[in-house]
Amino acid sequence: MKINFILILMSIIFFSCSKTNNIKEKNSMEKIISTEIIDETVKELELKFPESDRELLKRGVQLTGEFWLAEDGSPDDFKNFCINNYLQDKKLLMERFSKNLETVYGNFIRISTVMQFPVHVGNDPLLPVDEVFASWSPFARLNDDWFGNKLALVLHLNFPYYSLDERDEKGLQWSDAENAAVNLGLNFASRVPGKLQQAANEISTRSEMYISEYNIYMNNIVDENGKKYFPEDMRLISHWGLRDELKSNYADKSDTGILKQKLIYDLMLRIINQDIPQEFINAKGNDYCPVNNKFFKNGKETAFERENDRRYACLLDIFNAERAFDQYSPLYPDAIKRAFDQGLEMTFERVETIFTTFLSADVNAELAKLISKRLGRPLQAYDIWYDGFKTRGSISEDELTAKTAKLFPDAEALEKYLPQILQHLGFAKERADEICKHVAVDAARGSGHAMGAGIRGDVSRLRVRIPETGLNYNGFNVAMHEFGHNVEQTISLYNIDNYLNSGIPNTAFTEALAFIFQKRDLSVLGFDKNTGLDSELTTLDLYWGALEIMGVALVDMYAWKWMYANPDATPEQLKKAITDIAKDVWNRYFAPITGVENSPILAIYSHMISYPLYLAAYPVGHLIEFQLEQHLENKHFASEIDRIFSIGHRSPDTWMTKATGSKLSAKSFIKAAADAVKALQ
Ligand SMILES: [Zn+2]
Incomplete structure (x- = not known):
């Protein structure tokens, strides 16, 4: 896990992403700059600066016009602003922005670090104000301030925006100075008002709280005969805790291990389908059987209210909040583009192709067969969490x-x-x-x-x-x-x-x-790990984990496509859509290798609710890891790490090409897995 500069910026851009449906915007993005004004302005600037690159000049004026609102002044004011603030020689202007942005971003991060310190560090009891300090962000008003005083507009006028495709295509040819100018143009890519941002933060916090308080008291889980299997004090958070408990039971070779796994799996299905009793969530004392969906008070079966689709209502709130940002984000006009093109700097389609290629690789079926053999039984849907490749060698x-x-x-x-x-x-x-x-x-x-x-x-x-x-x-x-x-x-x-x-x-x-x-x-630590087949086992452990998380990420991605296509959906309709999407992804990629059909299990991840559209970053991280590892083989590790991480902020393909000689792809990882399966067979 990492909390950093990028993440903090992203948290402003798209994580803290929500706003309720009923906050109606008064001062919405009312654009007043016509194409005629743009053309006139460009013409005048061309006369004033005949040496300027026409295409770039036009691009800068156009984008400034996109961001210019009635509150910034009349169309004539716009024209004067452009003529007075456009510079042909941008060297000094770039230096100013560079120094001042470093000061602003760097010190805002410093401030946030101090505000969050008690929440992040130590063991002292927390004061109620600590949470308030921690959730206040100096970044929240930056957009209002820098668009308000027009610094952000000076930036867009002089440092035009380059699309992801252009950066992938031209990135390798750019000098450091050219690349810096392009990077500068990526700042202030939306003009979301601080007030909206604040409202969004609140919805986001609410969804996070919903997830962080979604605990299950496992000793109250019973099978159809009323039998309990889990220890007295076990309290697990959905889905991470449930998943980890399911994983840990692979070590238990007795029938009890499998029974526990099946109970957890059934429980997950009840959460996805929202028929779990509302009263049972985060509450100790009453028993629940997820197999037949029966609820018991004092040992007696009792009628109950089910959770009633709150999970999906939360996601819809986040979706509506994100949708409210759309009109303020001319460069990335929907949440999917903000998460992928802007955040991950890879398009939705590119990530989708990488994942589906990976999920269709020939080695997957062989790997599934190997797991089934190691387990000594046919695979179950929950074996996407198979944990038996983990190895600590001979050291306890x-x-x-x-x-x-x-x-x-x-x-x-x-x-x-x-x-x-x-x-x-x-x-x-x-x-x-x-x-x-x-x-x-x-x-x-x-x-x-x-x-x-x-x-x-x-x-x-x-x-x-x-x-x-x-x-x-x-x-x-x-x-x-x-x-x-x-x-x-x-x-x-x-x-x-x-x-x-x-x-x-x-x-x-x-x-x-x-x-x-x-x-x-x-x-x-001085224990040589590379003995026997340890490195192959580690590869397969990571690979099987990547398959699972790519499946989950696809469900997350398709759910957002569906919401944009059906913006007025009810929570119940969204539930059905996500369940269908999860089954569809399962039937396409997991049914053929496991032999199990129609499982909706890929819809269980809590990230979908608390960090929507983020899951894709994990498997992409593993792809990069394997491509780097392959490149590092037989090279001097330290000097290559130093060289590679000095490449800086470029588009992902430019970076990968500079680092390893080829663009980002899933090939290395798939090949490593195929080799490992062969070695283990
Ligand atoms: Zn990390």
Whole structure:
């Protein structure tokens, strides 16, 4: 997981995405600049600056006209504004924006980091104000301010917008300065009013709360005979906790393991279908049998109210909020374009093609057969969560924890040790010290995350939960993942001359380095992981996981297409649509390899409700990881990491080509899986 600059910007752009249907906009995007005014303005500017690139000049004026509202002035004011603010030589203007945006973004991130500190770090009890401090964002009003004083309009006039296709096509030829100008033009891509943004934040928080309070008391789950299988104090969140419990039962080879898995699967179906009793959610005491949907109070079967489609009502609220943003976003006029073209910098269609190609690969059926053989039974729908490829070699987890707890009793010890980790991975001592100077470690309240800096001089933060008894092995594994993020965050900020080129194309790229670091955790601890078939098992574990999450991501993606095609749908209609979509994706890609038909299980993910349209980033991260790993083979790891993460913010294909010599594709990952299946057969 990673919280950083990009994520914070994205959270403004599309995560915190909601607004209720009934907030009607008074000051909507009322455009007053006609094509005639645009043409006149362009003509005058051409006379004034005969040397200027006509195409770019026109593009800048057009976009400025798109964003110009009645409140900004009359059409004549618009013309004068363009003539007075257009510069032929943009060097100094770009320097100003670069320096000032670094100051604004960097310090806003600093402020947010301080506001969120009690919620993210430590063990002290939280005050009620802590949540308010944490959810206040200095970014919320930035659009209002910079469009209001027309700085954002000066930016669009002088640094025209390039589409994703153009950036993919021309990116390799651009100099650093040209690329910086293009990146600058990507800022302020929508003019959503702060008030709307605030309303959206509230809906988003409400959906997150709905999900974060969706717990199931597992000891109250019974089978058809009233028998209980789960421990007294087990409280699991849907869907993550339920899924992880289902996974952990692969270790139990007895019939009980399978019974528990089936009960969890049935429970998930009841949640998708919303026939789970409302009273049973997040409440202890009464029993529920998900197999026959019967509810018991004091041991007696009782009638109940079902949850009644609230899950889908939440998603519709988010959809309506996003739709309200559409008119303020001329460059990305719907939520799908904002999530994909803008956020992921890959089109919906491109991601869809990559996923469907991956989901149709020949190796999938062989892998499914291998899993069925290892399980000694035909596959069930829930085996998309098969966990039997995980390996710790011959070292027990206790032995590993003994080592990590001793090495890392607290955050300070871990921070001190970071340069040694980099040296182990092949970085020279001096370079390791230099990178780690910009990384600080805090003891996290949650399981862990990494936060990048937005300004040179600030540090990126590695957060991981460190118990009183010292860091356990699981925590160290998380810390290695987060440290991968920190290394990316540091190189891609400090090793790049122009701030406007800093960063990476999107969050999937930083996830890739995080995965690469995480995989090397045992080697860093001095246990050589690459013995026997461990690396093949790890590949298959990741591959099977990628298949599952690509299926889930497709359901999320198609659900949004459906909502845009049916904007007046009721929650009940949306439920039916999503269930049908989930079954359709299942029947296309999972039924042929598992032999199970019509399962709607891919609709269970909670991200769909609390972080809509984000799931695609995870499997894309794994694709990048495998393409990088293949490139890194037989090369000097440290110097390549340094070189690759200094490429900066370019379009994904430009970045991948500069990094590995070829565009982003699923080939490496599929090939690695095919090799691994062969090795294991
Ligand atoms: Zn991560």
